[in-house]
Structures are given as C-alpha cells and as structure tokens.
Amino acid sequence: MRIAVVGQGYVGLTGAVSMALQGHQVTGVERDPERLRTLERGEAPVYEPGLPEQLAQVSGRVTFVPEVVAAHKRFPFDVVMITVGTPPGPTGAADLSQVQAAVEEASGLLPAPYVVLKSTVPPGTSDALVRAHPELRDRFAYNPEFLNQGSALTDWLAPARVVVGVYAEEMRAVIQRLYPQLSCPMVVTTPPSAEMTKYASNVFLATKISFANEMARLCDRPGMDIDDVLRGVGFDPRIGHAFLQPGLGYGDSCLPKDTAALARWAVDHGVPTPLLDATIKVNAEQPRIVAAMLRETLGESFARSRIAVLGVRYEPWSDDLRAAPSLTVIPELMAAGASVRVWDPALSPDGLTDLFPGVIPCEDLPTAVHDANAVLVLTEWPDIIEADWADLAGRLAAPRLVVDGKNCLLPDRITGLPLLYRSIGSRLPHGATHPSPAPQP
Numbered sequence: 001m002r003i004a005v006v007g008q009g010y011v012g013l014t015g016a017v018s019m020a021l022q023g024h025q026v027t028g029v030e031r032d033p034e035r036l037r038t039l040e041r042g043e044a045p046v047y048e049p050g051l052p053e054q055l056a057q058v059s060g061r062v063t064f065v066p067e068v069v070a071a072h073k074r075f076p077f078d079v080v081m082i083t084v085g086t087p088p089g090p091t092g093a094a095d096l097s098q099v100q101a102a103v104e105e106a107s108g109l110l111p112a113p114y115v116v117l118k119s120t121v122p123p124g125t126s127d128a129l130v131r132a133h134p135e136l137r138d139r140f141a142y143n144p145e146f147l148n149q150g151s152a153l154t155d156w157l158a159p160a161r162v163v164v165g166v167y168a169e170e171m172r173a174v175i176q177r178l179y180p181q182l183s184c185p186m187v188v189t190t191p192p193s194a195e196m197t198k199y200a201s202n203v204f205l206a207t208k209i210s211f212a213n214e215m216a217r218l219c220d221r222p223g224m225d226i227d228d229v230l231r232g233v234g235f236d237p238r239i240g241h242a243f244l245q246p247g248l249g250y251g252d253s254c255l256p257k258d259t260a261a262l263a264r265w266a267v268d269h270g271v272p273t274p275l276l277d278a279t280i281k282v283n284a285e286q287p288r289i290v291a292a293m294l295r296e297t298l299g300e301s302f303a304r305s306r307i308a309v310l311g312v313r314y315e316p317w318s319d320d321l322r323a324a325p326s327l328t329v330i331p332e333l334m335a336a337g338a339s340v341r342v343w344d345p346a347l348s349p350d351g352l353t354d355l356f357p358g359v360i361p362c363e364d365l366p367t368a369v370h371d372a373n374a375v376l377v378l379t380e381w382p383d384i385i386e387a388d389w390a391d392l393a394g395r396l397a398a399p400r401l402v403v404d405g406k407n408c409l410l411p412d413r414i415t416g417l418p419l420l421y422r423s424i425g426s427r428l429p430h431g432a433t434h435p436s437p438a439p440q441p
C-alpha cells in the first residue's frame, strides 16, 4: 500500500519505518522544519533503539515531506495514517488541535484515501471528527498505538494485540492489509470503545506503578524488603511482574498525560473515578518523597548541602523528557538552596544547563559525586549501577547519603560501604540485616 504517516515523532517514525520493512511504500509527513531536515538527511530526530539502523535499511521505501496535499496530488495515497501529538492542555484534557488539523487536511484529499487515526484521543473524538467530516465515516478507523518507548520497533512489528474502531466493515480489511504479518488477536469494535481501550490500558499500567509505590511506603521499615515482596506478588500469573516497580512514579510521555486526560474526561461526564484519582495522587507525591528523604536525613544542613543528581532521563532507553521526575525534583532541591550538580551520560554539560539553569553540570560521574554530601539516583543507567561504588563512597563528604530513587543499585555493590543508603521502601542487601549504617560525620 502507499501510506502517508502524518507526524514523525516517536510513534509516526517508528510506524513509517516498520511499515516500510513490511513492504509498504511510505511517506513520512512532518511539519517541523528541523525534524524534517534531520529525516531528509537519513537521521532519526528521536532516540529509539534500532531506529537509525532500520531507517537506513528502508531508505529507498520511505521519503519525507512537509505536507500531505502536494504529495497526494503527485501520487495518491491509499491510507493516510495520523500520528500527531495530543499533549495535555491546561486542564489536563488532551489538546486535540493537531488531530483536528490533520483530519481536516486528510478529509479534503482527492481521490479520497482511507484515514487511520492512531493518536491517543478521548472517547467520542472520532464521533466528533466524522460528524464534522461525514464523507470520512466509512473510510475512517481509530487504531490506537500501544508501543513502549525503548522497544517501539518490536512492539509495532509484533504487537500483543491490534484494536480497531470502525464505522464500516470494509475498514477491517484495510487494517489487515496495513499489518500484513499480523499474528496477534485483533479486537474490532466501535471507535469510542477503541479510544477507551487505549486509556483503560494506560490507566491500568499507571495503577500498577502507583500500587507498587504504595506498597513500598508500607514496606519502609526494618525487616522488610520491597523487592522480595513485589517479586513474590508478581509471580502470580494473574498479576505479573511488569510495571510492578517502585521508584519515582510514572514519568514517561504517555501515562501522566493519559491518566490526567481520562480523569478530566470523567469529570466532564460526571463520573467519579476514586481509583484513578488515587493513582494520580500517589504518582504526584512520589518524586517529592526523594526530596523529603534528603531533607529528613540531611536535617538543618539540607539547604547548604552539595547534592549530586545522577541521571535526568526517566528511562535510559528513551530521550523523551516530557514528564521526567527530574523536572520536578531538581528545581525543588535548588529552590531549597542546595548546591546541585547533575550528571547524565546522554546529556552534555550544555544540554544540562539548558534544562536546569543554575545547576553545576558535570562531565563525568566521579566529578559529580566529589565532595557531595548526598547522591540522588534518578535514572537506572548501567554506568551508575555498575560504577565502582567503593571508589565513589570515598569521594563523598559526610553524611555520604545515597538516595536510590529507582531502587536500581545492586545490594552486593553497596553493602558494607561507608554509605547511608535509602531507597523507595526498604531493600535488604542480601546477607545483611539492614542497609549500611551511617558513618559518623
């Protein structure tokens, strides 16, 4: 098929490359001039493992253009797929302006292509779109995307399921041609149900994370190990280990905005959502917990402390910082008066200063921790986990506090070192009865 993919962000570019790998002829449409120039050079403007290599492999089957109309006139598309952003608006509701503009443009194309909307949109959006553009109705499908950043290509090429909301039966066959190698279940339903399926999935994942964080709060006492508790819980096949991980809360580009958007939608429709509200509340508190740990342990000297923040990304495998907890935690430490040094292996000192004006950006890990009173780990970078913690402990100043916001440091690397180790819920280094005692200042 000849496919235009409108919007070349994380989802659109992954989709363009994956569909080209599956044999389609794909045109990526991107209105941002800088992103477009990068794509035209054959480079990926977003970081996703494997994407640069696969983009190079499909270079003959993917082209990039700034808008869809002229390209459609030259050589009409069978399908226009819309993967534009739906960022949160001021009330938390999804801002649908990019979707509305893209659908408006697609609805005017002649000969008329099929239109497949993939952006995450609140229930009722497709109904409103086809009411505004009735000529689209039988050629329209809502087909939410469930990929995870970090495994986006695999998720697209081998999804766990495909969900599609249609008004006309013929769209089922279009979706089947779009995903020729499909071997997973396909749920065909109404567009509002498909829209709700996407939100319900993300809200469930967010709830699992907030549940793990609440359990960690309960396990923050001697003799308990949150890792063991959640390992034991997750082996139940009805529950599973995925997303059962305490830490700084969900801070990727989807769960914060999608939970907020569904909560807003529920308010607008007069439906109470106590469980969803609690999930959001637990998550909002989570980054503050690590700041509170620093404050509590450093006591009165907190405001004069030197704090080394290790990692600012939410996840090592994604450069998407849109809702990363570091954006909340670092300004809070600075506002309290602490001297904050920051190191992240993926960001240059200039990049760090642009993100966090006023911090001391560091070139490497030993420099960041040198003479710091406390270390705060915000990303589970292998460079941090596998660092020589005995050496780092020797570089720290009293009270040598390490707050592990991702519960990622390995007990056998830190046990016995002169560090005061704190995590999200207590974790017992194996063979010890409690994390290493605080050295005397």
Ligand SMILES: NC(=O)c1ccc[n+]([C@@H]2O[C@H](COP(=O)([O-])OP(=O)(O)OC[C@H]3O[C@@H](n4cnc5c(N)ncnc54)[C@H](O)[C@@H]3O)[C@@H](O)[C@H]2O)c1
Pocket (backbone or CB within 6 Å): 006, 007, 008, 009, 010, 011, 012, 029, 030, 031, 032, 035, 066, 067, 083, 084, 085, 086, 098, 101, 102, 118, 119, 120, 121, 145, 146, 147, 148, 149, 253, 254
């Ligand atoms: N990022 C994820 O992991 C993920 C996963 C599943 C679903 N989603 C959903 O998919 C959608 C896209 O997410 P994303 O992270 O790829 O967004 P993004 O913001 O990274 O990319 C969107 C792109 O669309 C471009 N764009 C907007 N309007 C355009 C137009 N009219 N013509 C051409 N280009 C246009 C923007 O310039 C931008 O580059 C969102 O609704 C999101 O919620 C995202």
